[in-house]
Amino acid sequence: MASKLVLVTGASSGIGEATAKRYAASGARVLLLARNAQRLDEVADAIRRAGGAATAYKVDLADAGTIAETSARIAREAGTPDILINNAGAGRWRPLAETSAEEALGMIEVPYLAAFNLTRAFLPAMLARRSGAIACITSPASYLIWPNAAAYIAARHALLGFTEALRADVKGTGIDVTLVVLGTVETPYWKHNPGSRERVPAGNPILAPVLSPEEAADAIFRGVEARKRRVVKPAILRALFLLNALSPRLVARQIRRSLPKQQPG
Numbered sequence: 354m355a356s357k358l359v360l361v362t363g364a365s366s367g368i369g370e371a372t373a374k375r376y377a378a379s380g381a382r383v384l385l386l387a388r389n390a391q392r393l394d395e396v397a398d399a400i401r402r403a404g405g406a407a408t409a410y411k412v413d414l415a416d417a418g419t420i421a422e423t424s425a426r427i428a429r430e431a432g433t434p435d436i437l438i439n440n441a442g443a444g445r446w447r448p449l450a451e452t453s454a455e456e457a458l459g460m461i462e463v464p465y466l467a468a469f470n471l472t473r474a475f476l477p478a479m480l481a482r483r484s485g486a487i488a489c490i491t492s493p494a495s496y497l498i499w500p501n502a503a504a505y506i507a508a509r510h511a512l513l514g515f516t517e518a519l520r521a522d523v524k525g526t527g528i529d530v531t532l533v534v535l536g537t538v539e540t541p542y543w544k545h546n547p548g549s550r551e552r553v554p555a556g557n558p559i560l561a562p563v564l565s566p567e568e569a570a571d572a573i574f575r576g577v578e579a580r581k582r583r584v585v586k587p588a589i590l591r592a593l594f595l596l597n598a599l600s601p602r603l604v605a606r607q608i609r610r611s612l613p614k615q616q617p618g
């Protein structure tokens with residue numbers, strides 16, 4: 354990992370912060386992207402104090418023009434990343450009628466379009482040197498359906514489609530594409546996206562295990578290193594995805610039963 358350049362989006366908090374620290378601890382130079390400059394600087398300082406190398410780039414990934422400017426600046430100042438981790442994301446789980454058009458658009462802008470635009474910015478240079486790894490971080494909502502989160506679930510399906518299609522595009526070019534599907538992770542996400550935690554179908558034992566940000570980061574790190582197509586953590590979710598492919602009605606019924614009582618489903 355020494356001397357590798359690793360770009361992590363959403364590095365000001367939660368999974369992205371832990372992932373950036375995980376890569377830095379292994380010797381990579383990390384580029385930290387998010388909007389909150391103060392938090393980014395704090396993360397970068399913590400990495401440097403621990404002996405690592407980190408540079409912060411304040412950027413609103415919902416803005417395609419800003420992504421183009423920032424990625425050009427990164428290419429000039431640091432070069433083309435060896436590893437691109439598309440992690441930044443947000444989105445509240447709400448019934449359709451309570452989700453505004455702006456909110457639905459925001460969930461498509463980040464993570465899906467942010468991943469699209471950032472990958473698009475660096476892909477030509479990665480293709481030219483015939484190496485690189487791109488990971489997209491998502492949730493079980495890329496595979497499963499539950500009530501009262503339509504805009505969020507649609508956005509995560511978009512990210513799944515993008516990641517799979519990207520892999521098809523770059524097959525045979527030396528670039529690896531990894532989709533990382535994480536169950537519930539204990540991060541500020543739940544504070545940043547109020548109303549979501551209450552709608553987690555937590556009554557289902559398969560959905561119950563909660564990961565720490567460090568466990569999530571380790572899964573991302575190891576999965577990318579192993580050049581995996583898909584990483585699922587906790588692994589038991591794989592069984593649920595398989596069952597869902599075979600019998601979506603059965604899984605939908607189980608998930609409905611797992612919903613907190615106040616949520617009609």
Ligand SMILES: NC(=O)c1ccc[n+]([C@@H]2O[C@H](COP(=O)([O-])OP(=O)(O)OC[C@H]3O[C@@H](n4cnc5c(N)ncnc54)[C@H](OP(=O)(O)O)[C@@H]3O)[C@@H](O)[C@H]2O)c1
Nearest residue numbers: 363365366367368387388389414441442492537538540542
């Ligand atoms: N927590 C979970 O249970 C869980 C499970 C599975 C998947 N995930 C996914 O993992 C990713 C990270 O989640 P997390 O739990 O670490 O959440 P988090 O603590 O809320 O962190 C989200 C990160 O995304 C960044 N971000 C959001 N909108 C942005 C924008 N417009 N421009 C630039 N950066 C933006 C935030 O930075 P700024 O606010 O500073 O811009 C922050 O660094 C998300 O895509 C999330 O859906 C989370």
